[in-house]
Amino acid sequence: MLNIIFIxxxxxxxxxxxxxxxxxxxxxxxxxxxxxxxxxxNGTELGKTAKSYMDKGELVPDSxxxxxxxxxxxxxxxxxxxxxxxxxxxxEQAKELSSILDSLNYKISAVIDIFASEEIIIDRLLKRGxxxxxxxxxxxxxxxxxxxxxxxxxxxxxxxxxxxIESVGxxxxxxxxxxxxxxxx
Ligand code: AP5
Numbered sequence: 001m002l003n004i005i006f007i008x009x010x011x012x013x014x015x016x017x018x019x020x021x022x023x024x025x026x027x028x029x030x031x032x033x034x035x036x037x038x039x040x041x042n043g044t045e046l047g048k049t050a051k052s053y054m055d056k057g058e059l060v061p062d063s064x065x066x067x068x069x070x071x072x073x074x075x076x077x078x079x080x081x082x083x084x085x086x087x088x089x090x091x092e093q094a095k096e097l098s099s100i101l102d103s104l105n106y107k108i109s110a111v112i113d114i115f116a117s118e119e120i121i122i123d124r125l126l127k128r129g130x131x132x133x134x135x136x137x138x139x140x141x142x143x144x145x146x147x148x149x150x151x152x153x154x155x156x157x158x159x160x161x162x163x164x165i166e167s168v169g170x171x172x173x174x175x176x177x178x179x180x181x182x183x184x185x
Pocket of ligand 1: 008013014017032036054057058061065085086087088089093127128141168171172
């Protein structure tokens with residue numbers, strides 16, 4: 001069973017690589033950003049609250065995201081493996097995730113530390129043009145990543161295998177690097 005956590009800056013390619021892994025390994029893809037955007041489209045209370053944070057490039061409060069993740073990861077399809085794309089993003093989320101996984105008796109196979117230069121990231125995001133892909137919000141998302149999410153990698157030091165992947169080249173080239181590592185786990 002393959003249980004993967006992606007940790008990487010906005011626009012580095014977490015979603016792109018998760019989609020390729022999903023196709024090859026048939027494991028559940030849990031993207032908290034996508035789940036929050038779905039809530040916004042559906043006009044839920046969670047979506048209304050989340051939007052005010054997402055528009056500014058700030059993190060949605062831990063309690064809301066943790067409850068959402070918990071409801072998703074306890075679903076049956078995750079029994080065959082899962083990858084987390086965009087969670088955990090704070091120390092609090094990482095600690096809560098550990099206790100959720102313990103209670104389900106799930107182990108983390110690997111944490112993928114995916115990285116690229118800020119120049120590459122900004123270029124990719126401005127080309128994509130999602131609602132939160134404007135220069136000001138991107139800059140704040142990058143700042144929030146450095147201060148709140150990158151330290152989560154330290155939490156996994158010694159707790160899980162950490163795979164470092166440089167996200168340069170085509171998506172297929174990046175994926176080949178990831179696949180090689182996953183197949184040797
Ligand atoms: P989220 O949706 O997770 O956004 P993000 O982390 O900012 O990541 P992106 O989706 O922008 O980038 P990605 O790394 O997935 O890259 P992608 O593959 O799409 O979160 C959005 C917001 O939701 C947060 O700011 C926060 O407010 C909230 N949120 C979500 N989770 C939360 C949590 N746990 N706690 C609190 N708040 C939370 O690629 C980007 C672009 O680059 C695409 O156009 C793609 O086609 C292109 N691309 C990718 N790889 C390559 C390549 N190799 N070559 C060329 N182009 C490429």
